[in-house]
Amino acid sequence: MNILKTAQSRFNKLPGYSFQANFVDVGDGEHPLNMHYVDYGDADAPIILMLHGQPTWSYLYRTMICYAENAGYRVLAPDLIGFGKSDKFDTQDAYTYASHLLWLERFLESVNPSSIRLICQDWGGLLGLRLLAKFPEKFAGVVAANTMLPTGDHPPGEAFKKWQHFSQTVEHFNVGGVIQNATVNELIPEVIDAYNAPFPTEAHKCAVRKFPMLVPTTPDNVESENNREAWKSLSAFKKPFLTAFSDSDPITAGGDRIMQKLIAGCAGQPHVTIKGAGHFLQEDAGDRLIETAVNFFNSIPK
Template sequence: MDVLRTPESRFADLPDYPFAPHYLDVAASDTEPVRMHYLDEGPSDGPPVLLLHGEPTWSYLYRTMIPPLVDAGHRVLAPDLIGFGRSDKPTRREDYTYLRHVEWVTAWLEHLDLRDVTLFGQDWGSLIGLRVAAEQEERFSRIMIGNGFLPTADRGTPAAFRIWRAFARYTPVFPAGRLVATATVTKVGSAVRAAYDAPYPSAKYQAGARAFPALVPTDPDDPAVPANRAAWARLGRWEKPFLCVFGADDPILGKADCPLIAHVPGAAGQPHARIRAGHFLQEDAGPELAQRLIAWEA
């Protein structure tokens, strides 16, 4: 694989992002190691919270959730998926597969030997996070999902998703900051939009972000379907706490909480909610999400 690395200067003085970078080399079963960036805030012996982002965002999405979680005593970890943020960026869309993303995150998790983890996943952070949690169940104590799901090619896909998938594939310009701003209910200022654009000095750096929509397994013949169906079956036996807090103003995933709550035994009796937020609910309501997670664990 040819790999690009965003210059560190692109991440200087981003608003509300004072966190120190950490790096770890990870490899999938069929790749050479690539460098993954992650945040690691709070006490090293605090109960870990893992925050997984989706497309086309990066750990910057969690900047308003991290401080209250740290103040509550948590160790908060937020990796940048390969192809995003400060992590390495393979240059071809074919370099990215669902399995590779799962294996990259799993390698990172195992290297840090994280246990008793509370997972928060959104968008592809849930597609990857739910796979990893189902396959590494002994490492996770709780799961909280916001505007996410685990696709198994058993359900139809909304028209809005098909439009998004075509847009990601064919549009000549893929402006991450503007895409975030159009999928929130609050105004996203120019400096914050620029921060979401920071990882991508040019279109050459965006192969991973553009690849994700096509990797969602919507066809039963997709190579990711068997493993996702196996993970879905394990979630059907998941009795540890499972919480859904979704942004109600999301035309693609705003109602995906219903099948999760119905399927996962640990979702019974939990304080699920739909809040005033769009797809990127961390941008709309980050502090509220953090406080809901803290109260839920109390």
């Protein structure tokens, strides 16, 4: 397998995204593997970690990053390996649930944040909630939006099965088009182009295609038992945990109620449903999501 890089020129003049690029090596020590991340705000400010999912990158959080910084927070927003400005492999076989977790763990070890406030959506939750379960002491609170931690003990809906089939069979994976189809508002062409920017060829999209196949959808999936164990830790997580799901996402609908029922830290919190937003609520209602998150995080002792 080979490591692919996306030319930095493809990221010039993206609307709303002019953050300084930062990179950390999350490889095995012998083979460098660069993960890009946004680090925005005062170095001593409390940290919000924003984790994106599939097929997006840190661009998804651009307006939320600025709002959070203005509210007195420091934002860390990494691009998962295979996405955004981070390195990419040219084969789907390079990507596993476990490898994505390992790369994020190495990112956290390098940046070494503490008292993290987590915002996670889509695969940002499948990864972020596993990190939370493993390192609960590193986190001060969580806002979970349109995400879940599946174990495969309940079959996925038809919509997700179709999504898996699409990811493996479509000849040209139009990343920007996928994001447009999962939002309520119409995106301007420049924003759609920004979502396509990391992926100049189909070879650059191997992580994009693989993620749907890594979701545990059967009880015997390689990560099903690990997610069951993670739920045991999450159920005992008593720090503040807020759900902020949208009202127009058929994939994750109902996941918020499951979290509210099972996670101790959800008790008594002002959970919200954000109206008029699709799966990528950061695009449809990013202002309302970050305002909700900041107000929530402000209630957590700094």
